[in-house]
Amino acid sequence: MKWLTLSLLFISILNADEALKPVKLFHHRVQFGPDIFWSHYRSSLEEDTRGSKLTCTIDGFFGGFRAGYDYLQPDALYAGTEAIAAWGRDNIRSKRSDSKSEHDHQTRLWANLEQRLGYNAQSTILPEFIVTPYLGLGWHYEGTSSDHAHWYYGAAGLKTIQKFYKRFEIGMDLKLMYGFDIHDKGFVSITTTQWKKTFWGFETALPLRWHVGSCGKWDLEFKPYLLKLNLNSPQTIVGARLLAGYSF
Numbered sequence: 488m489k490w491l492t493l494s495l496l497f498i499s500i501l502n503a504d505e506a507l508k509p510v511k512l513f514h515h516r517v518q519f520g521p522d523i524f525w526s527h528y529r530s531s532l533e534e535d536t537r538g539s540k541l542t543c544t545i546d547g548f549f550g551g552f553r554a555g556y557d558y559l560q561p562d563a564l565y566a567g568t569e570a571i572a573a574w575g576r577d578n579i580r581s582k583r584s585d586s587k588s589e590h591d592h593q594t595r596l597w598a599n600l601e602q603r604l605g606y607n608a609q610s611t612i613l614p615e616f617i618v619t620p621y622l623g624l625g626w627h628y629e630g631t632s633s634d635h636a637h638w639y640y641g642a643a644g645l646k647t648i649q650k651f652y653k654r655f656e657i658g659m660d661l662k663l664m665y666g667f668d669i670h671d672k673g674f675v676s677i678t679t680t681q682w683k684k685t686f687w688g689f690e691t692a693l694p695l696r697w698h699v700g701s702c703g704k705w706d707l708e709f710k711p712y713l714l715k716l717n718l719n720s721p722q723t724i725v726g727a728r729l730l731a732g733y734s735f
Contacts, residue, residue: 513734514560518708522553522571524726528678542582545678545722549575549597553728561609565619573597577631593631593674601625601642615650625664627716634673636680640666640688648694654703660692660710666717678722686717696732706732 526547531540551573558566575595582588605621623642629635644662651657665687671680680686692712699705707729714724 513704514558516557516559516732516734517555518557518730518732519552519554520708520728520730521550522573522726522728523550524573524712524714524724525549526575526577526722526724528720528722530721540583544580545577547575547577547595549573549595549726551597553730559607559617561607561617563607565603565605565607565621567603567605567621567623568601569603570600571598593633596628596630598628599625603642603644613649617648619646620644621646627666629675629679631674634675636669636671636675638666638669638671638680640664648696654698656694656696656698656706658694658696660690660694660712662690664688664690664716679716679720681717681719683717683719686719688714688716688718690714704734706734708732 526545526549528545529543531542551571553569553571555567555569558564573596575597577593577595579591579593580588581591601623602625603621603623605619608618608620610616610618621642621644623644625640625642626637627640628637642662642664644660646658646660648656648658665685666680666683667685669680669684669686671682676682690712692710694708694710696706696708699707708731710728710730712726712728714726716722716724
């Protein structure tokens, strides 16, 4: 009986030491992968000189590569950087009420770079829930063979992530943007900037993340999103990202 008591005491001490070991938390996360999106534009214009109505529809299909980094220590300052370069083809259809429709197409380069700073606030009620408000500065570029546009923008946003079970996380990203220092020419002026000197835009996304592997360092993230670069423009962008993430 004495030996049994000593054995149980020894096992309980080992278990206590194991329980006291801190849980390994990853504070850095890099992500990379393809980004595919569809840009849709449709407008109607009354032409007083010809007494006709011009309708224009532009559908662009784009694919590119996105990469980013986030510093995600709970209850600490947040920093994030994200960049994308994409190429696509715009299919342009225009029609006047007094003539036949016309079709055209062109290739466009699309690029964006963004830097964010904020705070990672971990919930005291839900330990696996993190809210990250942030401010950011970004640069956007679009160009075709004959014209181009680029501008800077300020951003204010909110990122949330909630862990469910052991390997699945779901979140919500919201971002408001204010474009300024705009330099535009030609086609992009019509579809995106609308010849404005400043404008507002927004983006919302739904990250769905699955952790893979025994240590949880790797993950796969599917993130559908809706983007309006300029609220004054009828252009709307809908896309999805499939990203591989590595935490350390």
